[in-house]
Amino acid sequence: MAEATGAAVARLFAELGAAGFGGDRESGIGARHVASTDNSIYQLLPAAIVYPRSGDDVTAVVQALRRSGTALSLTARGGDTGTNGQSLNTGVIVDFGRHMRGIGAFDPVANTVVVEPGVVLDQLNAFLAPHGRFFPPMVSTASRATIGGMVATDASGKGSRRWGKTSDYIAAIDLTLSDGTSWRAEPMTRAAAERIAGGTGIVADIHREALRIVTTRADEIAAIFPRMNRGLTGYNLQRTWDAAADQFFLGYLLAGSEGTLALTRSITLRVEPRPQRRALAVIRYDTFDAAMRDVQRLIAADPDAIEIIDDKILGVAHSDIIWTSVEALLGGTGDRPVAAMNFVEFTGDDDAAIAAGLDRLAAIGPAGDCRIVRDPAQIGQLWALREKSVGLLARLGGARQGIPFVEDTAVPPERLADYVAQFRALLDRHGLQYGMFGHADVGCLHVRPFLDLRDPARAALIRPISDAVAQLTKDYGGLLWGEHGRGFRGEYSPLFFGDLYPELVRLKTVFDPDNRLNPGKLAAPAGHEVDRIDGVPLRADADRDISDRNALAFDRAVACNGNGACHAWDALDVMCPSYKATRDRAQSPKGRAALLRTWARLDSIADPTPAERAERDAITADTHRSLSTCLSCKACTTLCPVKVDIPTMKSRFAERTATRRPLRQHFLARMEPMLAIGRRMPGVANAVLGTGAARAALARLGYVDLPRFSVADARALPPVATVAAIDALPPESRANTIVLVEDSFTASFDGHVLLAAARVLAACSFIVLRLPARSNGKALHLIGMRGRFARIARARMAEARALAGTGVRLVGLDAATALMFAQEFTEMTGESVDVAGLETVLxxxxxxxxxxxxxxxxxxxxxxxxxxxxxxxxxxxxxxxxxxxxxxxxxxxxxxxxxxxxxxxxxxxxxxxxxxxxxxxxxxxxxxxxxxxxxxxxxxxxxxxxxxxxxxxxxxxxxx
CATH class of the missing domain: 3.40.50 (Rossmann fold)
Structure with missing residues (x-):
């Protein structure tokens, strides 16, 4: 089977080459494993991945597939943030996120803009900001969610009560159909649609079938589709034909279709003027039920949004870096714990509009204590907490994570509180904990039960809970999928579409008769079936084969839930520089976690077959390549909601896979002792480094542009700090003593910084001592010489702890090395020492x-x-x-x-x-x-x- 798939991919790639395909293509085992997961619980290994650069490339892919004569399928991928496996499949992934990020000109008269499907929501809004416009649908993954993906799921989020969904802003979509035909879907009259339907070819067939359904079955459509903000998405028959306006628009049918009907070349979007003012009311409650039942009262104030978060999220947030920016805004805990919060937002074009909204809220009188936040930066920080909810629920502790499979249900808002009470009772009967948050104003609540899916008994709960929740939402007049699309939940479509479901099958058949476009999702053409939720492999199925030893060493890789925060669009965000420069998912924490998790599984096989050994060797090589571009900036250790600590796992992987180390690694291992020699004779060291022989030797080792030693007056350096010297100081002097913690690089190449720090601190009346530069072992940690690094870590920690125990303050000059006392050294010793930043003193x-x-x-x-x-x-x-x-x-x-x-x-x-x-x-x-x-x-x-x-x-x- 693998050989047949490989041959099919080779034929497809040959056809792409002949067609002048301008994008990238990958079929290596490492790239396929990186592409095998999204933000869902599922894992499917694709046959290959292609990365088109243009709309013509998209068409070339479809046409090449037809010419290749293979049975491969095509599945579109945008930001890789789907929570229900929307972009997972065993065929070819068409990844728009790497290259198709172009934004066309903004039309200020029509208020439209043309975008390629890989454009990220935050990217688009940054482009529109100078024009005073924005694209209203707001999703919590805005930093990496693509417009193509938002169209595919008809996405919406915070503020949808006022601003609606993605489909409300589609002016036209340029597509490639399953037979390779390029086509533009745009609004038209019924007469115009009938003229097209009277022709021949796939476009005529599509119009003819869609017209028949929406006109002859209009009464059934009106009866079956719920009248609520989060309507029935995925082949939205309800809005495709508006008889009152005489508008027929297949864009509504395509929005939410998850790439099962066509592939997108570009999208023309309508945009709106950006509100100039906003305010946020933060309301705290003693119980989640009280917060939920207060929503209906708060809606009367007509806010833009009401978002709810529960105590599980608030509890985990305390240990997240974001808490430092929001703690003061959320207030203290007081005598009673806060069980839930509602965030109520008002926006407008002037202060009067905001004041009017807040007056309406005050007149209602929220049931919890309320704080009003007006500062835009602070409001942004609070929403950032809300946006982190998904990641935070993956850090409950242990092997359990808050997982998505019934997480975006929606019911009429007036029935939400009673529905949630029954939902909670259902989960309670299974003995589960869970986190709840979401868009309470529109009846859409995100619910994530805490499960360790590596336990087969826990994984077996997915089916009964899904079935029960599907029926519960149906009983309350709602939907199982209210926001994030159906994905692998297509088997529940008949429950909600009823007698209209066969019409969905006919639509899929006319668009994609050979079932080549994202097969298994939403609906299947005649002769095919949709996937069932318990027929799709789980990520945990593979993770069960990881040994206890590897699961412990690479626990953060196993914990990665695919939220994709490391794929954020903004190049100025600190996480992750290698991904931002390459847009290669394998060079991101998420991609590296996938490779490490795969390696950990293959390495756990006690007696591998030749095929398993070959796969392990290939994954080992791919993982080394991926980790070689990691800069070990450690941003993923804090900014990733799940804290996927790649630098630490990189060090462990290097140790575990080291065989014969290259000469350059031995050079790195001895670098700091060599620097110590150079500091004693900087002039001589610089003269040697300037020789041709030294440059040639360094070039053979693979290093260029190395800095020269700084020449500083050693007599001006502060005295060396010793416990004996500090003990001799009076107690009041110790409290006023600063010990500057030198590091090898600053001391060797930037010694003037140390002298400047000593002079400034002395001028500020501090007693200044120094802890001389010692080997900190950072290079040893990077290359996996962890035994030697552990010895250095213990020595440095013992020295620093002894000095800190005298009551003096330890202050670092360079953050990267000073923070080792709270990071790498702590990992090795289980202890920590506070080495403060120089700025905290000054x-x-x-x-x-x-x-x-x-x-x-x-x-x-x-x-x-x-x-x-x-x-x-x-x-x-x-x-x-x-x-x-x-x-x-x-x-x-x-x-x-x-x-x-x-x-x-x-x-x-x-x-x-x-x-x-x-x-x-x-x-x-x-x-x-x-x-x-x-x-x-x-x-x-x-x-x-x-x-x-x-x-x-x-x-x-x-x-x-």
């Missing part, structure tokens, strides 16, 4: 110097690890600089592309430069910049010829 106290109010502020640029693990650091530096009369503004930049030695690796030169170009190139155009990270200063000098100052250097100059 930001405290009265102003030291009055600034020049007319001077332009400096741009303050942070190290990527610092941005991820210490997000408040840049604001702290801005406050510290302000004390000394220096105006500085933190700038969002992402990663610079250096990351220690990554940017000096000859194999990574193009990627390093591409990453720098994403954000740092724009922020480093002149000398008015400050950078906290040594790597960042080194990279900027390498790329622009200008070295940014460390903030402490500027303060030192001001004081001088």
């Amino acid at each position: 930001a405290q106290g009265d102003p030291v110097r009055r600034g020049n109010s007319g001077a332009a502020p400096y741009r303050l640029l942070g190290h990527c690890t610092e941005q991820a693990l210490r997000p408040q650091a840049l604001a702290g530096w801005a406050a510290a600089l302000a004390r000394f009369g220096i105006a500085a503004q933190p700038v969002k930049t992402g990663c610079c592309g250096m990351a220690g030695l990554f940017g000096h690796d000859a194999a990574h030169q193009r990627l390093s430069r591409d990453i720098f170009a994403l954000g740092w190139a724009q922020a480093t155009h002149d000398d008015r910049m400050l950078a906290t990270g040594f790597s960042c200063r080194c990279q900027t000098k390498r790329m622009t010829g200008r070295r940014p100052l460390h903030p402490i250097e500027l303060i030192d100059r001001i004081l001088a």
Whole structure:
């Protein structure tokens, strides 16, 4: 079977080559495993993946498939965020997300814009913002959800009560049909549709069949389709024909069809003026039921949105990095725990509109205590918490996760509270915990039961719970799928469509008679069947074969639920630089987790067959390639909702798979001791590094542009900190003592920063000591020499803990290495030491110097690890600089592309430069910049010829 599939893929690829296909294509085992999951519980290994670059490429794929004579199918993929397996299949995945991200011109008269299907929602709204417009449907995955995917599921989210769904904004869709015909679907009169239906060919057949259904069965359609905001999607017969307006538009039929009817080339969208003002009411409740039942009262205030979150989400959020930004806004817990919150949002074009909405809310009198938030940044932070709900529920603890399979049910809003009470009772009878959140104002609630699907008994609950919830929603006049599409739940279509279901089958047949487009979903043509939920492999089915040892070592890879936060569109977001520069999913935390999970399973096979051994070797090679481009910025350890810690697993994988280590790794292992020698004789070391022989040797090792040692006056360095010396100080002096924790790179190549820090701290009346640079072992951790790294970690932690125990403050100069005391060292020793950032010391106290109010502020640029693990650091530096009369503004930049030695690796030169170009190139155009990270200063000098100052250097100059 595998050989036959491989031959079919080869024939398809040959046809694509002959047709001049301009995109990418992949059929390697690693790429297929990366593409085998989405944000659902399912896993299907595709035969291949193609990445079109244009609409013509899309058509070429369909036509090449027909010419190849194979039985392969085509399944469209956008942002990879589907929760019900919408873009999973065993055929060929057509991935629009890598290349088809083009946005055409905005028409300000028609208020329309043309987009390719791979355009991300946040990308589109960033494009529209200067025009004062936006695309209203708002989904929680807006940072990576594509417009093509939103059309495929007829997506909506927060604010749909006012703004509606994606299909409400489709002006036209350009498509490729199953026979390779290009076609544009746009609104028309019935007479125009009948003229098309009178012709021949697939377009005529489609119009003829659709017209017959919507006109002859109009009464049944009106009776079966529920009249509510979250209507019956997936072949929406209800809206395809509007008799009153004499409008026939197959766009409504295509929206929600999940790629089962056609492939999209481009979409023309209507957009709206962006509201200029907004306010958010945060209402807290003692019980979830009280919050739910209050919704109907709150709707009377006519807000844009009412979103509910429960105590499970709030509880997990306490341990997430986002809590630092929202804790003050949500208020303290008080005497009683908060069991639920409603977020009630009002938007408008002026303050009067907002005031009127808040007055209506006040007149109603919410049943819980209420706080009004008006600051746009704070409102954004609160919505970011809500958007993280899915990921947070994957971190309940242990092997259980909040999983999607009955998570987007919808009922009439007035019946929601009673429906939820029965839903909760159903889950309670199974002894399950669960998280609940969602769009309470439109009756759509996201429910995620906590299950460990690797336990077959738990996995077996999917069928009875799904059946019961489907019937429950039907009894309440609602739907099993209210927002996220059907996916593999197509077997429930007859329950909701009733006697109209055969018409869906006829539509699928006329659009796709050979069942080549996303087969198994929604409806199947005559002679075929839809998939059943218990007939599709689960991701957990494969994970059960992972040994306990591997499951523990790579637990975060197993825990990855595919939420795709690492695929965020914004190039300035700190996670994940390698993905942002390549748009290759294999070079993201999600893709790397998929590879590591697959390797862990194959490595667990005690007596592999030759085929299993070959697959393991191929996956090992693919995983090494993927991890080689990871910059170990550690953003995924905090910004990923599930905390998929790739750098730690990368280190473990390198240790487990190491055989004969190359010479360059032995060089890395000895680098820090060599740096210590160079620091003692910087002039001699620089002379040696400047020789042709040294350059040639480094080139053979694969390194370029290595920095030179800094020449600083060692006599000006602060005294070395020892426990004995500190114990000799009076207690009041110890409290005023700072121990600067040196790191190998700053001490070796940027020693002036250390001297500047010592002078500034002394000028601020601190007693300054230093912990001399020692080997921190970061390179050992990266290459998987974990035994040697563990010895270094224990030594560094013991030394730091001894000093910290005297009552002095330990302060780091470079965040990437200082944070090792709370990250890598903690992983190895189980202990931690607080090594504070220098800015935390300098930001405290009265102003030291009055600034020049007319001077332009400096741009303050942070190290990527610092941005991820210490997000408040840049604001702290801005406050510290302000004390000394220096105006500085933190700038969002992402990663610079250096990351220690990554940017000096000859194999990574193009990627390093591409990453720098994403954000740092724009922020480093002149000398008015400050950078906290040594790597960042080194990279900027390498790329622009200008070295940014460390903030402490500027303060030192001001004081001088």
